[in-house]
Amino acid sequence: MNKTYLVVLLLIFSTLSSCGAYFNQPFSKNPARRGEQTNNSKPLLELPPANDPIEVAVYNFSDQTGQYKAVENGSTFSTAVTQGATTILIKALEDSGWFIPIERENLSNLSTERNIIRNTKQEYIKNLNPNEPPLPALLYAGLILEGGIISYDTNILTGGIGARYFGLGGSAKYRQDRITVYLRAISTNTGEILKTVYVSKTILSQALDGSFFRFVKFQRLFEAETGITQNEPVQMAVQDAIEKAVRDLILEGVKDRLWAAQGGRQVNEQLVQVYTAEKKDQESIGLYNRLFIDSIPKNNLSFSGGIALIDGDYSNKEPGYFVRIGYENRLFSHFSIGGNLNYITLDNGRQFKGKFGGVDINARFNFLPEDDLSPFVYGGPGFLMELGDPEIDTDAENLESNFFKFQYGGGLHYFLNSRLGARIFAEHNLITNDRLDNLIHGKRNDHYFNFGVGLDIYF
Template sequence: MKTSTKIVGCSLFTLLSSCGAYFNQPVTVQKASYGEGTPATLSLKSLPPPKEQIVVGVYKFRDQTGQYKPSDNGSNFSTAVTQGSTSILIKALEDSNWFIPIERENLANLLQERNIIRSTRQEYLKDPNSKDQQLTPLLYAGVLLEGGIVSYDSNIITGGFGARYFGAGSSTSYRQDRVTVYLRLVSTQNGKILKTIYVSKTILSQSLDASLFRYVKFKRLLEVETGFTKNEPLQLAVTEAIEKAVEGLIVEGIQDNIWAANAPISTLTEVINEYNKEKEESESTLLYKRYFKERRAKFGINLDVGGSLIQGDYPSAVLKPALRAGMRYFIMPTFSINTSVNLFWMKNKNKFEDAHTSFDLNTEVLFLPYDRLTPFFYIGTGLGATSSYESPYFKIQSGAGVEYLATDNLGIRMLGEINFTQSDKIDNITSGIRDDNYWRFFISVNYYFPRKKYDEKAIKKHIKDLSIEATSNSTK
């Protein structure tokens, strides 16, 4: 009974302490509120202002997937994604303050209403030639926005975990869906597609529950259940994807001189750099958040601290300190060549103790070069000698370990290696038929020299040239 009580207690504590949704259960009627923003909303509104707002038309931006909501109980004729994405796009265009959206989705209604106004004025105005009878002309769009929601993939990742013991236990499960949006900019003068933006957004659903089912005494059954399910709103996911697409459209339009921003060059350079960095990371990301990019630079240095252990003719080997300094050059992300200088001590209890140096040359293979945590293996050759450079010997070494990248420039390694020498005099005694060998173990700090991803001077020059060109065109 005590064991099961502890399990239930721990489960409930985890449930209640880590899940804020548990304390926000809708037990009362809630009043209407203004729509929530998304993380992309603030980013969209914080973009530099335009030199001149662009009149844009949106005829339709709708669900192009044709999918219906999945159902376990027969047919379901509700669509999987919202059918009001045109309204979401128009709101995003307004929030950006870069565009002047004009009504095109229900253009027939607008034209019919204007005809009613004209006929009414003709019938009731006393002077048929009055200027009040004329309507102001409709705005026409310089560009059109087309595209839509092109994909909705459900259950791209599902999983969970649970445990039960003696009638008490808890479990958790999750599911991830994904929605994809394409947005393209079309010139109304010649029909040219000026820009296309592609954005995806994942949608998370998760549940957590705990239960107890126990007979507490004869004919007395205790049953307790609690938990919650939390689903990310699909409408907010679609909104965030559309807002992100509009943001990308604005920044890439500045880069390609489609339009100009009213901001200092330093501000525009910072915005473009951040966008290019985020876009590069997105383009290097595989489906399940696996980054497919070169994290390490071509050249790096390392400093290692560890210990050495001799395997010779004497018994009772003692672990002694070892130091290493080296450099590494990557021929490709998975393959590198490294050299190192080593200073280490070896000892057998009451028999032998000496300091040694060695120069090593290794070839190394990284098994997961695009991940932060990767195992590696290396093999190479080297020359060793005592600290007084007496009795030099040739050796072959191989080792393995793991490396964790704290940043793209700093890696921490744990590794072990064995050194096969071609000498039986390492411990100053020749005995038996086998040569003396030794082990070394290290904790290593690796620094990879950063490479400049973006040339800020070139970007600033490009933006300055665009500003001069835009000023020249406006003057003409």
């Protein structure tokens, strides 16, 4: 095995691996550091200061899933998620600046210590200093925050890809879990639940590997492998979800005028406006990050064009083009009907060049009608008419100008918004005779393909 082959092999292994983690492998001990910030730490810290921070108590924000960590063999008593969610919530409330957290999780410890202080002060007052001030009263909370981690779903999405050729191969696998938290604010004056927010966060795990296994000569085996695994920490996912929940709770309160930010009406209205737009976008996204489009009109006008490729009796095939205008009406959520007007050129080089006009009638099935990206299939009858005299090199007795056909195809549609969409598609057109290219040869009828892109306008 020469040096060039080894270099190529190493490059392939490096490509198959996740470069960011592969070239930052830990080989030494790291000192303690401050905890990492999540994606929602910065938006929470960047909120404008509160007009009047609120005293808030958190007795318990617990793991309500009841799940234990999954293992391949045997059993474990380790929980699937952190049991310190209350501490994470208190830290998020403190970081926001909108709340004054009051210790309630270990109230018995606090009460015990205050009793010790009170007894000590009484002895001090009696024996040494009668003017010693009494112990201040405890703060009471205007709000109580309740809720918890209510769901931890594993393997909601799994997949991978791999290939191997002559002992050289690699693979990539991924798994997605999901954690869900609820947070509610309760008025201590009335017991009314003022607001409830619900936040979910996905947790990603990835594994990539590459390997080589081959006999390079008699009784000489060369074997090499490399790979990495990355697992998003569950604790950071919980922290991310809780910080998002705290921020949403603050903004929901500003929206309902339960509390306000410094800076007056303009600052509060701007906060509400940005939050409302963000909330609308997030509510349109379903499970698996599927983006749903609401209020899609039933009618659409489409403009499309692309490449046309004839497959007839001549061996020489040159690409032509087509342009199309169409109309569709959505009868049901998944089903629509419509028609197209077409102009198309078909080219067999010097043997045949033709220009055609046509009409198609199609029934279309949309697999994911409310998703922003949806596959679709369609089909139906059509009619093709030759325009002008074709440039041919054949007998005149074979000439024909009108053709019946059937077409079917499929593609992908993408909603830019509720009024505008784009599509890519491939289409197969079957002529009912063998005279499209003005030559009859063999038993198969002529046909052609369309490959195109289009723009849809909904109204």
